[in-house]
Amino acid sequence: MVVEHSFPTVTASPWSVSMRDVTVRYANGVVALKSVSLDIRPGEMVSVVGLSGSGKSSLIRSINGLVPITSGSLRVGGFQLETARAGELRRLRGEIGMIFQGFNLAKRTSVLNNVLVGRLAHTTTLRTLLGAYRASDRQIAFEALDRVGILSKVWDRASSLSGGQQQRVAIARALCQEPRLVLADEPVASLDPPTAHEVMGDLRRINQDLGITVVTNLHLIDLARSYGTRIIGLRAGEVVFDGPVDSASDSVFSEIYGRSVESADVLGL
Amino acid sequence: MSATGSSVAGTTAGLDLPTRPGGRWKSWCAVGVVVIITAITLSPQWGIAFSLDAIARNWQNGAEKILQLLVPDWSFFPRTVPALVETLQMAVIATFVAAGVSLPLSLATARLTNPNGASRSIVRALLNVVRSIPDLLYAAILVAMVGVGALPGIIALVLFNVGIIVKMVSESIEANDPGALEAGRAAGGNQLQINRATALPDIMPSFINQTLYVLELNVRASSVLGLVGAGGLGLLIDAVRTFYRYDQLSLIILEILMVVMALDVLSNAVRRRLV
Numbered sequence: 001m002v003v004e005h006s007f008p009t010v011t012a013s014p015w016s017v018s019m020r021d022v023t024v025r026y027a028n029g030v031v032a033l034k035s036v037s038l039d040i041r042p043g044e045m046v047s048v049v050g051l052s053g054s055g056k057s058s059l060i061r062s063i064n065g066l067v068p069i070t071s072g073s074l075r076v077g078g079f080q081l082e083t084a085r086a087g088e089l090r091r092l093r094g095e096i097g098m099i100f101q102g103f104n105l106a107k108r109t110s111v112l113n114n115v116l117v118g119r120l121a122h123t124t125t126l127r128t129l130l131g132a133y134r135a136s137d138r139q140i141a142f143e144a145l146d147r148v149g150i151l152s153k154v155w156d157r158a159s160s161l162s163g164g165q166q167q168r169v170a171i172a173r174a175l176c177q178e179p180r181l182v183l184a185d186e187p188v189a190s191l192d193p194p195t196a197h198e199v200m201g202d203l204r205r206i207n208q209d210l211g212i213t214v215v216t217n218l219h220l221i222d223l224a225r226s227y228g229t230r231i232i233g234l235r236a237g238e239v240v241f242d243g244p245v246d247s248a249s250d251s252v253f254s255e256i257y258g259r260s261v262e263s264a265d266v267l268g269l
Numbered sequence: 270m271s272a273t274g275s276s277v278a279g280t281t282a283g284l285d286l287p288t289r290p291g292g293r294w295k296s297w298c299a300v301g302v303v304v305i306i307t308a309i310t311l312s313p314q315w316g317i318a319f320s321l322d323a324i325a326r327n328w329q330n331g332a333e334k335i336l337q338l339l340v341p342d343w344s345f346f347p348r349t350v351p352a353l354v355e356t357l358q359m360a361v362i363a364t365f366v367a368a369g370v371s372l373p374l375s376l377a378t379a380r381l382t383n384p385n386g387a388s389r390s391i392v393r394a395l396l397n398v399v400r401s402i403p404d405l406l407y408a409a410i411l412v413a414m415v416g417v418g419a420l421p422g423i424i425a426l427v428l429f430n431v432g433i434i435v436k437m438v439s440e441s442i443e444a445n446d447p448g449a450l451e452a453g454r455a456a457g458g459n460q461l462q463i464n465r466a467t468a469l470p471d472i473m474p475s476f477i478n479q480t481l482y483v484l485e486l487n488v489r490a491s492s493v494l495g496l497v498g499a500g501g502l503g504l505l506i507d508a509v510r511t512f513y514r515y516d517q518l519s520l521i522i523l524e525i526l527m528v529v530m531a532l533d534v535l536s537n538a539v540r541r542r543l544v
Contacts, residue, residue, distance in 0.1 A: 064455055094457030104448035109470035117449075117466050121457030128462040170452070177456060 014042040015077040015180040022072035032058035034237040045207040047224035050234035056217040094121025097174025101186040103166040107159035115141040118176030144175040164195035184216040337515035356501035360487035367430030379442035400432030408499040422499030441475035481536035
């Protein structure tokens with residue numbers, strides 16, 4: 001049986017992110033990121049904050065190439081994203097776990113099959129088509145589920161779980177990649193306050209216990225302050241704040257949000 | 270939310286109600302178009318030629334046939350069994366083959382599971398051609414090509430089924446939540462892996478549903494295909510019809526009815542276990 005906290009030892013070193021004048025313009029003409037430059041060091045836990053439409057989602061999705069950058073330079077791990085080919089992009093993504101607001105599980109299949117999606121980059125197409133995952137991959141999936149405390153649900157259908165449990169399956173899927181970087185796009189926006197804290201706690205453990213770099217999009221001020229060490233503020237596609245958590249006062253947040261801080265901006269529990 | 274617009278039932282006074290877009294004239298236009306088209310199809314110059322007098326003139330003929338149909342010739346049953354079995358075999362084989370061919374094609378025609386526009390258009394165009402030809406025409410052409418028997422019937426059914434299953438299943442893929450596929454992409458899977466691991470589980474119920482529906486269609490269709498020589502009950506129907514044996518025809522119709530009803534019960538039982 002798996003002993004608690006004996007997560008598959010992460011021998012791989014965590015990744016850094018380096019953005020230089022990165023601009024993202026969509027086909028419909030919307031400019032989501034305007035000449036953004038920032039560096040995220042290996043092992044950091046960073047919260048990206050901003051209102052919806054500020055470019056948070058585009059920023060986080062540009063890091064794993066789900067959103068292609070229009071100009072500038074973006075270096076993640078050893079990969080240069082603006083010149084990466086399709087195969088390179090897949091290898092890059094294989095090293096980056098991602099967690100979504102809507103959990104993004106295949107609802108009609110088992111928890112195990114969902115977690116094994118995290119092994120796709122390390123599995124041949126034939127094995128995937130036959131559903132014949134290696135025993136070692138299954139073992140990694142079991143351990144990832146154990147890490148987030150829901151190994152008991154391994155055979156359940158994903159749709160039968162609660163929202164908080166589904167997000168934990170999604171975290172296990174990301175861990176199953178044995179990632180060097182974890183991206184989380186509004187991971188708790190669909191959860192109730194106590195569950196939100198548990199999930200944020202899981203993300204912090206990933207960062208502190210395993211040393212993995214974690215970048216989280218948040219819009220709630222207190223969550224950004226209590227989880228993570230650094231805050232990057234986005235407003236209309238531009239970085240308007242970048243500093244340690246302690247220096248992000250309420251006045252800094254009203255600068256980021258372009259209005260005074262309201263009670264709806266904190267989870268408050 | 271604010272209390273300023275305290276609503277009094279039945280009045281819009283004091284409310285800043287935006288003007289309703291479009292107005293009523295659109296629905297009146299639609300009614301007008303339907304009336305005009307109906308008038309054209311019924312008119313003697315442009316419409317189809319038909320009159321209800323034919324029923325009045327020939328009703329005695331009709332009544333006679335109906336009386337014959339009401340008294341099935343039960344002694345004919347043993348001779349129908351081989352044809353009935355052949356019809357069922359054709360339907361089952363065609364359904365299995367069509368389902369196997371349709372699954373990858375469905376994934377290839379949906380935008381979510383095949384982002385490559387060029388290959389998607391090609392597959393779609395091919396399937397539009399396949400779907401536009403009626404099953405009986407397929408059977409007639411195939412009988413000419415491969416000869417009389419069950420084989421042309423099975424091929425005709427497969428072509429007919431693929432058109433249906435692919436259209437319905439690919440539409441259900443498009444209606445699905447793309448979230449799981451995005452997660453597969455973010456985990457570094459290629460399109461085939463993403464489709465297999467994250468799209469397939471969610472479309473399985475729709476796929477099985479369509480396959481069961483097609484099996485039902487096939488039992489009915491394969492009994493007609495025989496009319497052009499493509500095996501099964503149809504061959505027998507053609508024979509008894511030629512000899513005006515409506516009592517025997519009604520036995521065959523009863524048999525088809527029983528099989529279709531049995532299939533309905535079966536497929537409902539399977540469907541209940543799906544969702």
